Amino acid sequence: MIIREIRVTPVAFRDPPLLNASGVHQPWALRTVVEVVTDEGLTGLGETYGTLDHLEKVRSVAPALLGLDVHAQNEVYARVSALIGDPPSPSGVPTGERPIDRVYSPFEVACLDIRGKALGRPVADLLGGAVRTAVPFSAYLFYKWAGHPGAPDDRFGEALTPEGLVAQARLLISEYGFRSIKVKGGVFPPEREIEAIHALRAAFPGHPLRLDPNAIWSVETSINVARALDGVLEYLEDPTLGIPGMAEVAAAAPMPLATNMCVVAFEHLPEAIGTGAIRVLLSDHHYWGGLVRSTQLARLCATFGIEVSMHSNSHLGISLAAMTHLAAAVPGVTTACDTHTPWQDGQDVLAAGALRFVDGMVPVPTGPGLGVELDRDALAVMHEQYLKCGITTRDDTSYMRAFDPSFSSRRPRW
Numbered sequence: 001m002i003i004r005e006i007r008v009t010p011v012a013f014r015d016p017p018l019l020n021a022s023g024v025h026q027p028w029a030l031r032t033v034v035e036v037v038t039d040e041g042l043t044g045l046g047e048t049y050g051t052l053d054h055l056e057k058v059r060s061v062a063p064a065l066l067g068l069d070v071h072a073q074n075e076v077y078a079r080v081s082a083l084i085g086d087p088p089s090p091s092g093v094p095t096g097e098r099p100i101d102r103v104y105s106p107f108e109v110a111c112l113d114i115r116g117k118a119l120g121r122p123v124a125d126l127l128g129g130a131v132r133t134a135v136p137f138s139a140y141l142f143y144k145w146a147g148h149p150g151a152p153d154d155r156f157g158e159a160l161t162p163e164g165l166v167a168q169a170r171l172l173i174s175e176y177g178f179r180s181i182k183v184k185g186g187v188f189p190p191e192r193e194i195e196a197i198h199a200l201r202a203a204f205p206g207h208p209l210r211l212d213p214n215a216i217w218s219v220e221t222s223i224n225v226a227r228a229l230d231g232v233l234e235y236l237e238d239p240t241l242g243i244p245g246m247a248e249v250a251a252a253a254p255m256p257l258a259t260n261m262c263v264v265a266f267e268h269l270p271e272a273i274g275t276g277a278i279r280v281l282l283s284d285h286h287y288w289g290g291l292v293r294s295t296q297l298a299r300l301c302a303t304f305g306i307e308v309s310m311h312s313n314s315h316l317g318i319s320l321a322a323m324t325h326l327a328a329a330v331p332g333v334t335t336a337c338d339t340h341t342p343w344q345d346g347q348d349v350l351a352a353g354a355l356r357f358v359d360g361m362v363p364v365p366t367g368p369g370l371g372v373e374l375d376r377d378a379l380a381v382m383h384e385q386y387l388k389c390g391i392t393t394r395d396d397t398s399y400m401r402a403f404d405p406s407f408s409s410r411r412p413r414w
Helices: 052-065 073-084 099-119 162-176 190-203 219-228 243-252 266-275 291-303 317-329 376-389 396-401
Strands: 003-014 028-038 043-049 134-136 139-142 181-184 209-212 235-237 257-259 280-283 307-310 361-363
Touching (some): 028 052, 028 376, 043 052, 043 099, 052 099, 134 317, 181 190, 190 209, 219 235, 219 243, 280 291, 291 307
Parallel strands (some): 181 209, 209 235, 257 280, 280 307
16 A cells, blocks of 8 residues: 555634633634545545644655555654654653654554555554543633634633633533543632632532643642642642653642643653653653554553553544544553543534544544544635634734733743
8 A cells, every 4th residue: 555645734723712821722723634645545634733834844744755655654754754853852841742753643643544444444453452432531621711802702601710610611511421620720820720620629529620730830839739639639730840840749749740741752751750750641642653652652651650641732533533543542541531622613624423422432433444534625614714814823822912911921920
């Protein structure tokens, strides 16, 4: 099965004004859809980031992959590496992932989709076989404005208070059946976010809770918050920046610490393991180098007693399908994964029906490959939106400063 064509299509879809430590989401989220076509007529799908710098990298390597067998992933990786380079990845920063892995990932997923289709087997089978038939996801709550300034309010409404977050949780849980809750914090002073977590605990006593302030707190503040939420949180995610700071907090915190920020590449693991900085790693195949490398990561984490779950960024259904197959095939995924799917509000590039939420879980597609199909009309609409929206990068900080010039994203802020 030889790669004869690769199509790379940038897309944009509407995104609510979700607040975070870096600012607020812009009106449009960007993604890139990758289609790999073989000489036998099979097409595989991949999805990745949509910022212009990343898009240009993906486009630049695509011609170098033509003529390769879809099974020859070592050679695919080598060619991506030759064009992108392989600089060291700094730990503790949101962009510390290895560029080669970010670029390689959508091609690997697309090739796995093709290989599954050729065999008539789901991708989960290519990763070792599914150990669960459905993958649990959590309600991902955000502080948010009622709508983007100058635009009508969105259907999710405002959430700037504990009561607003509880109302948001009720909406997402009623629509998707989520059985656990994650809060994106780092927006308001810690005391205010502690109050919100207690309000959620009172409203949903049976739902595990997580809090993620995106490393906006000092070590001292992180320890104080951890102690204030003793017995309330399932885990505390990235309270402070960097492996040394996380290790200091972990030594004093009564609950596990999780990360998707200070450990984002294999070379970060020795220090994190040696210092006991984390007990939960939120993996993300988009920057860990695809699905196979993510299963290798999970096995390594299991060796050192680190639990694995899954990080999420604004994504579409191709990513959700890949995440679901991966989580289905990794025994060590013991907590609900993150997903931004509710914030898409039905927008997608996939034909309807293959992916759905049932009691907070996504049943693993049983069709060949990823088990999903592209909706070409929807892809064309989202591509046109990309061309017209005027956004080519994600910049939550600048967008926030357009409305609050005094806003600072410095770390630590508290």
